[in-house]
Amino acid sequence: MYPKQFELLIESFRKLSGVGAKTAERYAFEVLNWEDETWKQFVDAIQNTKTKLHQCERCGNISEETLCEICKDNTRDQHVICVVQEVRDIAAIEKINEYQGQYHVLNGVINTSKGILPDDLNIASLVERVKQQEVKEVIIAMNPTIEGETTALYLGKLLSEYPLKVTRLAHGLPIGSHIDYADELTLLKALENRTEL
Ligand SMILES: [Zn+2]
Structure with a gap:
C-alpha cells in the first residue's frame, strides 16, 4: 500500500x-x-556505530579503541573483575558509583535449551585474564534467572582451581529480572552484601 x-x-x-x-x-x-x-x-x-565501535580486546565492553575507557583507567583496581552478561550491565553497575574494579562481559549466559554452551561465551578469555593478572576477586553479577544461576555455578566451579575469591551479588534482586532494571539502591545493596560462592 x-x-x-x-x-x-x-x-x-x-x-x-x-x-x-x-x-x-x-x-x-x-x-x-x-x-x-x-x-x-x-x-x-547508525552507520558510525557499526564502523567505529568494537569490542574491547580485554573485557568485551564496547569501545572506539582497542581497550575501553575502563580497562585504560589505571586508577581502577586491577585485582577485581566483575563478570556481567551484557555490555549494558556495566552501565547499570557504574551508575551506582561504588565499584572501582574491572569488568568482563560474557555476551550471554549458558542456555542449553537454546544451544548456548560455555564455549559460545567469552569465558576462555576470562580464564586467561585470571591467569595473567593478579586477580584477587571475581564478582559474578549474573541476572537472577535460571540461566544466570547455571552460569554463575559453572564459573564458580571453573575458577575454584585458582587462588582467588569468587563472589556473587547478594540475593535481593527480583527473580527473573535483569540487573539493568534494578533500582540503584537494590543493586548497591546486592553488591555490598555479595557472598562467597
Ligand atoms: Zn575493556
Missing part, C-alpha cells in the same frame, strides 16, 4: 523489540518528516 522504499523503512523499525506494525508505521512517518539535519545525524549515528 506504500511505496516499496517506505515499506522497507517500516520493516526496519519492526526489527526493534517491542515495536509492532502500527508503531513502526508511525516511526516511519515521523522520520519522513524530519529536517535534513536530524535525518543526517540519525543515519550517521
